[in-house]
Amino acid sequence: MHPRRPLDLVTSVAFCVLAYSPLVSVLGRPATFLEDFRISWADSHIRQINGGEVIQLILDQSSGCGFASKRQYMFGRVSIKIKLIPGDSAGTVTAFYMNSDTDNIRDELDFEFLGNRSGQPYTVQTNVYAHGKGDREQRVNLWFDPAADFHTYSILWNHHHVVFYVDEVPIRVYKNNEAKRVPYPTYQPMGVYSTLWEADDWATRGGLEKIDWSKAPFCAYYKGFDIEGCSVPGPTSCxxxxxxxxxxxxxQQLSAVDARRYRWVRMNHMIYDYCTDRSRYPMVPPECEAGI
Known part of the structure; x- marks a missing residue:
């Protein structure tokens, strides 16, 4: 990953919170929640703690909630430490993603953490939208309990590929194959978003497991948020x-160590890959043939 470690000025918290530590643009200016983010959904369900270093997101029967960066970015890396909903979280989705905020031809890079029944593995779904085309889901069962402690989730986006990382282990690679006419997010800046919401029609076992509102409120914990990228608006040459x-x-490509880690994840923890779903794609999508 990046030779300089992300800044992390937020200490661990032992209650239900979403925490922000500094966001760093390519210009190196630390950010604060109040200055650089806005509440995009249900401000009554978001609390600021420690002057905005810590933010609490809550899901209950009345509403979920979310936030968005005030700026958009072109290329770079976004990283956040998350402690997911503990216990019975079936039917909930905690999302951390980048989005171009365009209606028809959107670009989007998704982490979606799908809630589970107690004792079952937590599943993370990734998806890539490029030039308005999505439906590229992959699902991985995490190899640890993501509600027991904080873990780092990162998206690296450059001209060569998009890589999704969990604790610096690559779990998804989407290569730039525009030369083969495969859409790639190259032209639109994207903002940074997070939401906590109910999706019990599909999130857990395809919707078989419904949300148990007696367990509400549901809360996610975040800290160590870091972005390094080209801020838009900003220098056009960046x-x-x-x-x-x-x-x-x-x-520009995975190192030998990261390539081994990537194969390990795919062999041992991947539970769904659209590339191999012949019921949806009788012909292998062209980007799936590129490998790593």
Whole structure:
């Protein structure tokens, strides 16, 4: 990953919170929640703690909630430490993603954490939308209890590929194959979002497990939020600058170590891959043939 560790000025919290530590743009200015984010949904379900370093997101029967960055970014890396909903979280979705905020031809890079019944593995679904085309879901069962402690989830986005990381272990690679006419998010800046919401029609075992409102409120914990990328609006030359660290040779393909980790995840923890779903895709989608 990045040779400089992400800034993390937020200490661990032992209650139901979403926490923000500094966001860093390519210009290196630390961000605060009040200055750099806005509540996008249900401000009554979001509480600011420690001057905005810690934010609490709540889901109950009346509403979920969410936030969005005030700025958009072109390429870079976004990273956040999350402690997911403990206990019976079936029917809930905690989402952390980037989105171009365009209606028809949107780009989007998704982490969606699908709630579970107590004792079952937590599943993370990733998806990639490029030039308005999505339906590229992959699902991985996490190899640890993500509600017991904080873990780091990151998206690296450059001109070569998009990589989704869990604790710096790559779980998804989407390569830039525009030369083969495969859509890739190249032209639109994206904002950073998170939401906590009910989706018991599909989130857990395809909707078989419904949300148990007697367990509400449901809360997620976040901290250590970090973005390094080209802020939009900002210098127009930034996004195409090959000197940006995320465009450097170490980030143009997986290292040998990361390639081994990636194969380990796919062999041992992947439970769904649209690339192999012949009921949906009788012909292998062209991007699936590229591998890593």
């Amino acid at each position: 996004a195409s600058n090959p000197m940006n660290w995320w465009e450097g040779a170490p980030y």
